[in-house]
Amino acid sequence: MSMADRAVELLTRNLSRRDTVSPEEKSLLASLRKRVQTFHKGVEIISQHSRPSTSCLLVAGMTARSVLLADSRRQLTALHVPGDFVDLHALLLRTMDHSIVALDEVTVVFVPHEDLIAITREAPHLTRLLWLCTAIDAAIHREMMTSIGRRSPASRLAQVICEIYLRMEVIGQLAGNVFSFPLTQTELSDLLGLSVVHTNRTVQDLRATRLISWQGSTMTVHDFDALCRFSRFDPTYLNLVSEPR
Amino acid sequence: MSMADRAVELLTRNLSRRDTVSPEEKSLLASLRKRVQTFHKGVEIISQHSRPSTSCLLVAGMTARSVLLADSRRQLTALHVPGDFVDLHALLLRTMDHSIVALDEVTVVFVPHEDLIAITREAPHLTRLLWLCTAIDAAIHREMMTSIGRRSPASRLAQVICEIYLRMEVIGQLAGNVFSFPLTQTELSDLLGLSVVHTNRTVQDLRATRLISWQGSTMTVHDFDALCRFSRFDPTYLNLVSEPR
């Protein structure tokens, strides 16, 4: 299967988990023009303040939204897994308020905005599904904000692991209870809003519970239910329910 | 002017700041069915986990998104000013992942989802503008997350004030350099992710700079530019640029 086909397949899987995707809609997605490109870990795929004329759909690897502050601190505001339409919102926002960075060896597919605008003219239901993608993104942001503002470092980390676990499952990238989590602890600290040192200690705390193992980029969740309880994870915000939208 | 008309007027003002709104589009907005309702400060307008069949547009007062955790901590993840389509995203998300609370004496207008769905079928450009509203919401979330994760309490607070200042200006609710900011310090602490005590000290720090005054619900910004510099505020994410979307 070509990367372009794979992109459509993953996106469809993502959408199908939330509503029915008709064959016509799927072929509309297939007919979008696509440019495949790969990036190495650490590379900036799209830059803050740029004005892209395409949106990118992640096919393989993991990426993050990254906001850089003047004093060179940074915050990662989201993680992406394959099948995520990473910067779909650039279609509307035009100027990027953050950059997209590769956390891994990454493959993406770029889709011209014109093609997406055509969808908004011709396929109202599919448009709503794409809109839904960005709305779920925002819901994830709210959850993250709540975590950073009000949860302990350990439950914040556990929360992220629970979330990525489920998102990996949706796209069929969960091998039993193992998935790829390629962040360095420095990157993780920028995601959690902690210092690297404290992140390291938090990781050790979580390891000590024996609920997870994490070596290199391999994350193993030994007891998902217990991890959910530990972090008081409530998956409502991921909208993993298929219903008319 | 009726409250329903006022709602349309404010929303149009909001949208016009980002793109051209045609007379036809404006009258489409006017033709949406609307139920006006008022709420007292502290009241929950929409509850977490409910499944609304209408979306609400704020006409007067201020509201917030509120996430309640199991241990009764809470995080406010957004503030809304008049003209904000507060839970437009419920159209797609269906189940609320947070509640909407009144921070003030509040007037809202409820619009049936069916009417909004009709817009997605009939008015692609207007649909994109509504989509844009939710995308800006997400951009504000990212900014807030960055603030909570990486900025000092004082600059976090200053950041919020700068943002609300501009958003008030957009809808013509800025009287010179004064606007209504009806939060209690307890509510503010849930917004900033701080304890009430520390929030109080942070407010005092900011007052000591003489850049703002805040008494009761009256916020006065004495030197907006200096406040922006102080908090390193970059308004890009608010998308206050009119261009084709």
Added chain:
DNA sequence: CGGCAAATTGACACATCTCAAAGCCTGTGG
């Protein structure tokens, strides 16, 4: 085997939270 990035550790400084009390407004009823 050497070199480099990432992970880990220890010690100390500082920011923030918690608890508890006091002061200050504002609206209400007498």
Added chain:
DNA sequence: CCACAGGCTTTGAGATGTGTCAATTTGCCG
């Protein structure tokens, strides 16, 4: 018009969490 209640704001003091700095260890890749 005054007294009072209740909520909000403010203060102080001590406990705890988190950050910083700097050094050490580990693991990977050439």
